[in-house]
Amino acid sequence: MNAADIPVLSIMLAIPVAAAALCLFVRAELARIIALSATLLNLLLGVLLWLNYDPAGAQWQFTESANLFGPIGWRLGIDGIALTLIMLSVFLMPICIGASWTSIQKRVGEYMAAFLLMETLMIGVFAAQDLLLFYIFFEAGLIPMYLIIGIWGGQDRIYASYKFFLYTLLGSLVMLIAMLWMIQFAGTADIPTLLNTDFPAEAQKWLWFAFFASFAVKMPMWPVHTWLPDAHVQAPTAGSVILAGVLLKMGGYGFLRFSLPMFPEASADLIPLVFGLSMVAVVYTSLVALVQQDMKKLIAYSSVAHMAIVTVGLFTFNQQGIEGAIIVMLSHGLVSGALFLCVGVIYDRLHTREISRYGGLSVNMPKYALMFMLFTMASVGLPGTSGFVGEFLSLAGAYKVSTWATFIATTGIIFGAGYMLYLYRRIAFGPQVNADAAAMSDVNGREMWLLAPIAVVVLWMGVYPETFLAPIRRDVATIVARIERAAPVGDSKLKLVDPTTARYRVVHDAEKNMAEGSH
Amino acid sequence: MELNASLVLLRPEIILTFSALALLLLAAWREQAGRLISILAVTALGAASAFVISSMMHATDASAFDGLLINDAFGNFSKILIFIAAAISLMIAPRFLENAGAMRAEYPVLILLSCIGMAVMVSATDLISLYIGLELQSLSAYVLASFVRSDGRSAEAGLKYFVLGALASGMLLFGASLVYGFAGSTSFAAIGVAMDTEVGLGLIFGIVFILSGLAFKISAAPFHMWTPDVYEGAPTPVTAFFASAPKVAAIALTIRIVLEAFGSQILVWQQIIIAVALMSIIIGAVGAIGQQNLKRLMAYSSINNVGFILIGLATGTEQGISAMLVYLIIYVAMTLGSFICLMQLKDKEGGYREEFADISGLSKTRPGLAAALAIFMFSLAGIPPLFGFWGKLVVFNAAVAAGLLPLAVIGITASVIGAFYYLKVVKVMYFDDAADVIVESDDKVLVWTGGVLAAANSPIGYLTIPALGIWTAYAARALF
Numbered sequence: 001m002n003a004a005d006i007p008v009l010s011i012m013l014a015i016p017v018a019a020a021a022l023c024l025f026v027r028a029e030l031a032r033i034i035a036l037s038a039t040l041l042n043l044l045l046g047v048l049l050w051l052n053y054d055p056a057g058a059q060w061q062f063t064e065s066a067n068l069f070g071p072i073g074w075r076l077g078i079d080g081i082a083l084t085l086i087m088l089s090v091f092l093m094p095i096c097i098g099a100s101w102t103s104i105q106k107r108v109g110e111y112m113a114a115f116l117l118m119e120t121l122m123i124g125v126f127a128a129q130d131l132l133l134f135y136i137f138f139e140a141g142l143i144p145m146y147l148i149i150g151i152w153g154g155q156d157r158i159y160a161s162y163k164f165f166l167y168t169l170l171g172s173l174v175m176l177i178a179m180l181w182m183i184q185f186a187g188t189a190d191i192p193t194l195l196n197t198d199f200p201a202e203a204q205k206w207l208w209f210a211f212f213a214s215f216a217v218k219m220p221m222w223p224v225h226t227w228l229p230d231a232h233v234q235a236p237t238a239g240s241v242i243l244a245g246v247l248l249k250m251g252g253y254g255f256l257r258f259s260l261p262m263f264p265e266a267s268a269d270l271i272p273l274v275f276g277l278s279m280v281a282v283v284y285t286s287l288v289a290l291v292q293q294d295m296k297k298l299i300a301y302s303s304v305a306h307m308a309i310v311t312v313g314l315f316t317f318n319q320q321g322i323e324g325a326i327i328v329m330l331s332h333g334l335v336s337g338a339l340f341l342c343v344g345v346i347y348d349r350l351h352t353r354e355i356s357r358y359g360g361l362s363v364n365m366p367k368y369a370l371m372f373m374l375f376t377m378a379s380v381g382l383p384g385t386s387g388f389v390g391e392f393l394s395l396a397g398a399y400k401v402s403t404w405a406t407f408i409a410t411t412g413i414i415f416g417a418g419y420m421l422y423l424y425r426r427i428a429f430g431p432q433v434n435a436d437a438a439a440m441s442d443v444n445g446r447e448m449w450l451l452a453p454i455a456v457v458v459l460w461m462g463v464y465p466e467t468f469l470a471p472i473r474r475d476v477a478t479i480v481a482r483i484e485r486a487a488p489v490g491d492s493k494l495k496l497v498d499p500t501t502a503r504y505r506v507v508h509d510a511e512k513n514m515a516e517g518s519h
Numbered sequence: 520m521e522l523n524a525s526l527v528l529l530r531p532e533i534i535l536t537f538s539a540l541a542l543l544l545l546a547a548w549r550e551q552a553g554r555l556i557s558i559l560a561v562t563a564l565g566a567a568s569a570f571v572i573s574s575m576m577h578a579t580d581a582s583a584f585d586g587l588l589i590n591d592a593f594g595n596f597s598k599i600l601i602f603i604a605a606a607i608s609l610m611i612a613p614r615f616l617e618n619a620g621a622m623r624a625e626y627p628v629l630i631l632l633s634c635i636g637m638a639v640m641v642s643a644t645d646l647i648s649l650y651i652g653l654e655l656q657s658l659s660a661y662v663l664a665s666f667v668r669s670d671g672r673s674a675e676a677g678l679k680y681f682v683l684g685a686l687a688s689g690m691l692l693f694g695a696s697l698v699y700g701f702a703g704s705t706s707f708a709a710i711g712v713a714m715d716t717e718v719g720l721g722l723i724f725g726i727v728f729i730l731s732g733l734a735f736k737i738s739a740a741p742f743h744m745w746t747p748d749v750y751e752g753a754p755t756p757v758t759a760f761f762a763s764a765p766k767v768a769a770i771a772l773t774i775r776i777v778l779e780a781f782g783s784q785i786l787v788w789q790q791i792i793i794a795v796a797l798m799s800i801i802i803g804a805v806g807a808i809g810q811q812n813l814k815r816l817m818a819y820s821s822i823n824n825v826g827f828i829l830i831g832l833a834t835g836t837e838q839g840i841s842a843m844l845v846y847l848i849i850y851v852a853m854t855l856g857s858f859i860c861l862m863q864l865k866d867k868e869g870g871y872r873e874e875f876a877d878i879s880g881l882s883k884t885r886p887g888l889a890a891a892l893a894i895f896m897f898s899l900a901g902i903p904p905l906f907g908f909w910g911k912l913v914v915f916n917a918a919v920a921a922g923l924l925p926l927a928v929i930g931i932t933a934s935v936i937g938a939f940y941y942l943k944v945v946k947v948m949y950f951d952d953a954a955d956v957i958v959e960s961d962d963k964v965l966v967w968t969g970g971v972l973a974a975a976n977s978p979i980g981y982l983t984i985p986a987l988g989i990w991t992a993y994a995a996r997a998l999f
Contacts, residue, residue, distance in 0.1 A: 070984035107883075132912070136903040143897060146942070150950040158950055162942065169902070169938055173931045176912070180919040180927075 007064045009076040009127045012045050016116035023116065028108035032101060035112035039093040039119065046090035053083050055471050059478060060192060073189060075129040080471035081256060081326060082126040085249055088333045089122040092245045096238035098450050099341055103237060103348050104152060111152060114144040115238065122246050126253065131179050131189040138250060139172050153234040160234035167227040171217035178210030194262060201265045208266035211259050219251030221311060222281035225304045232300035237344030240296065244303050245337035249329045252310045260314065261482045267315065268486035274315045279408040281308035286415030290422065295343045295353045298423055299336060302379065305412050306332045312409050313394025317487040321397020322476045323469060328390030330468060331461060335387060338375045338454040345447050349440045355423065360432035365442045369428045371451045376424045378458045380417045386461035401490045525583035528590040531567035531598060532638045538563035539631040546624030553622040554613050560627035561606045564634065568602045571595050580997065586706050587648040588639065596844060596994035597641035597771035604763035604851050605634050607968060611859055612756035614962045618869060619754060621667045630760065633659035637768035644779065646695040646705040649772060656765055657684050664753040676752025683745040687735030694728025697721055707779040715783045726781055730791055736769040739829060740798035743822045750818035758814055759858035762821050763851045770847060774832060774840060778998045785835045792833040793926055799826030804936035813861055813873050816940065820899055823937050824850050830930055831914045834921035840995035842917040845987050846910035853898050853907055856972035860892040863960040872956060880953030889948045891973040898976040900941035901934055906980035
């Protein structure tokens with residue numbers, strides 16, 4: 001198979017759209033099957049994409065270009081960073097469809113169509129190589145998500161859907177003006193070209209803030225995170241999974257793809273702002289999470305705290321930090337998605353998210369308790385799970401820049417252990433005070449099939465992260481080289497020692513060394 | 520010879536004039552032949568469009584009657600858009616007016632007369648011909664607004680439109696007389712030359728009055744107050760017509776007079792246009808929030824959209840004008856589509872509904888209609904991937920290119936307020952419980968035109984971007 005000739009990315013974008021159109025016109029059972037097959041097909045294509053991706057090859061692979069829309073170039077292509085995030089999207093999508101299999105009973109066709117459109121838009125965001133095309137995919141995601149929250153959401157769904165929509169829209173529109181300015185300045189909307197365009201330092205600051213307005217909301221960073229708990233709590237389970245799993249990553253991807261390499265000087269100047277907001281976010285949202293009575297809200301706040309570690313990692317300007325941030329993004333996408341699924345499992349049985357309505361579930365739901373514990377630990381960042389790898393790398397990178405920021409951000413892990421273990425204790429352990437909760441049946445086969453694949457990947461990423469680091473290493477190095485001229489000095493004054501002359505020499509092969517993020 | 524050459528250039532207008540007169544005669548004998556006359560009127564519009572297209576192919580910038588009118592790419596572009604919008608307004612009307620007991624033969628004739636007026640407006644290069652065209656269009660519109668005589672609201676709309684429209688015409692005429700007095704000519708070109716050297720206070724007063732009169736005609740703030748009442752009161756097909764064709768004509772006229780007559784002194788009018796544009800965007804957005812009537816909501820939406828269109832004019836560049844024309848085309852498709860959807864809101868007794876409460880939960884009972892209306896709403900809000908986004912994008916792109924960054928930022932931020940009420944329509948249709956008052960539409964014309972326009976506003980519309988870009992750039996170049 002000659003991968004270069006087949007427009008794989010366009011096909012991956014087209015399959016969900018076609019399936020979505022089909023779903024609108026068929027009855028519920030068929031719509032579910034169509035949606036599941038389409039997403040599985042896309043997952044298969046995603047795996048092929050990964051297998052055919054050459055980490056040592058060209059920076060942009062699977063590129064496509066067509067002049068269909070005049071100034072909006074249909075230019076697609078991925079690097080390793082985009083590849084891993086596309087993989088995350090196509091991996092979570094069938095799980096989302098499966099999670100909605102029985103819990104969604106009204107307007108199933110439209111629901112599946114909205115999710116499939118969402119998949120197209122997510123892949124589009126990561127694959128777009130044209131600034132305007134990126135913007136269209138980025139912004140268009142608002143419509144299906146608005147409908148998903150608004151139609152199939154919980155009690156306060158209307159407030160949450162409005163808040164989600166208007167908040168993110170306001171952020172992105174300012175970015176659009178900045179993009180238009182950049183296109184005028186550079187004379188092209190081609191992202192690879194723009195990546196190597198040096199914008200004047202004065203303009204960079206304005207552009208940076210315009211992009212920041214959008215990505216910080218999407219991420220979300222404190223203090224513009226308030227839409228997230230509302231949206232998460234009200235969205236149906238699969239909506240929360242997609243929101244936490246992929247949509248939040250668009251903010252991080254935006255910082256990585258645009259803010260850092262396009263405006264290095266401005267990014268360096270504004271490190272204190274980013275670190276400051278992130279430090280507040282880690283401590284503040286962790287404390288808020290500690291007192292939540294609603295499971296989904298608790299996980300939502302924990303998302304904000306984890307995303308703050310991502311922003312810290314991204315703005316370290318060094319290899320470990322950025323690689324770590326990407327791994328945290330992937331890990332958080334899986335783990336928080338899985339946690340929302342875990343909440344969904346018991347919500348489907350008892351129809352409440354109130355933590356105090358549960359208790360002692362490890363007695364009657366042992367398999368569930370096991371799964372839930374695994375994801376709780378991964379969220380805390382226990383070694384052996386994906387959470388540890390990412391957090392360790394990004395904090396190690398951050399240490400080179402700012403000791404204090406690293407210190408405060410690291411408390412997030414302790415706080416994280418606090419609120420997650422507290423959550424787990426209240427749900428899984430203790431006396432079975434609620435009779436109805438004690439009578440719940442354990443996870444069934446379908447639910448196991450949703451959780452088990454995520455568990456496998458979480459452990460895989462925790463034990464052998466090289467699989468996920470290999471495709472991104474070169475692209476991160478490209479970004480680091482690009483922004484090196486503005487890199488901050490850092491306060492930790494690390495001394496580089498030539499490992500060959502060091503006193504205690506440990507024999508490693510070169511690749512292994514890289515995997516651990518040391519140089 | 521001179522007369523002949525002029526008449527040749529005016530073939531579309533002449534065809535429409537004779538058709539209108541002939542159909543009026545026919546109407547005198549066959550009073551109930553409203554449908555037949557509508558079809559004939561659409562044919563006449565088609566024939567006129569054919570002549571416009573044929574003159575677009577070869578002739579360029581030929582002026583008729585000693586510089587009273589001009590036949591150029593810009594005018595031709597506007598005429599085509601006006602004729603298409605008018606033809607759609609004619610096609611969707613018969614059943615509605617029959618239900619209201621007002622399908623009389625005069626309706627298509629009045630639309631044709633209005634089209635003649637608009638064709639003159641967009642090709643006028645003299646204050647006198649401008650005024651004649653404007654009045655012909657307006658007088659037909661006043662009658663159209665009160666076309667359903669049995670409905671008190673319709674009569675009120677007509678009267679209100681007439682009184683305020685006359686005031687605006689008066690202001691415009693007063694401004695024209697001032698400009699004539701201080702510039703020494705009524706011809707745009709001569710005014711342009713006179714303004715090259717020096718702009719006195721008298722001339723500025725004249726320009727302000729003319730722009731105020733025009734702002735009224737395009738329902739831009741602060742001269743917008745007639746719009747909600749007239750849009751609500753007028754029969755819905757007429758409202759659809761008002762929101763599309765006359766708006767195109769008035770905006771095209773504004774572009775031409777601003778650029779050809781006052782073009783050399785951009786600083787004189789630019790700040791007026793910027794202020795009007797921002798006020799329209801904000802008033803249109805804020806005013807719509809509390810509305811319960813969907814037609815009033817659309818009225819505020821049209822005020823809001825005019826604001827965005829005027830941002831293109833504020834740049835005063837070729838790119839800006841081209842962007843305005845792109846926006847105009849998309850706007851016509853969006854607004855006609857929305858009104859076509861509103862016209863399908865019929866209850867079991869055959870009455871027309873136009874309140875928010877009536878479309879509650881529409882997506883459950885009439886999914887197709889709700890989806891079409893949702894497409895138009897998201898498109899009007901400028902959310903990608905719908906086509907309305909492209910209109911906003913080109914306009915803001917022109918503003919950024921012209922260095923009007925603060926205007927672009929304020930304008931685009933204010934569009935979030937607008938998004939709020941468009942979302943409200945979607946919310947009521949999709950999130951609320953079904954009211955189940957709207958029945959299946961039996962009017963195939965509405966279903967099909969609505970469907971085609973919805974498809975045009977969907978991402979499919981993006982395929983037309985290259986063609987639109989070339990055509991509008993060609994039309995805009997005629998003014999520079």
